[in-house]
Amino acid sequence: MNRQCSKIGKCNLFSGELEIPEDSRIRYKYFYCLGEETCWSSCKRFIVKDEIGFCPDFVMPNSLLSSEQIMSRIRWAKVGN
Secondary structure (H helix, E strand, O other): OOOOOOOHHHOHHHHOOOOOOHHHHHHHHHHHHOOOHHHHOOOHHHHHHHHHOOOOOOOOOOOOOOHHHHHHHHHHHHHHO
C-alpha cells in the first residue's frame, strides 16, 4: 500500500501555498497526505481533483461539501467576477 498521496506534488495545501494556520497544515499533512491510502483517499481535495481535474483552494481535506456543491461555488465565483 502507498504511504503517501499520489497528488502531493501538485497540492497547494501540501506545498504551503494556502493561507491556513501552520498547526492545521501539519495535522492535515500527517493525517491525509502522509498516511495510509485509506486516509488520503478520503481527502476531499484528492476526491475533487479526481472528479473535476483540479481542486479549488477553498476545499480542505475534511470538507463536508459535496463535489456538486464545490462545482456550484466555482460557477458562482466565475459569474460574480
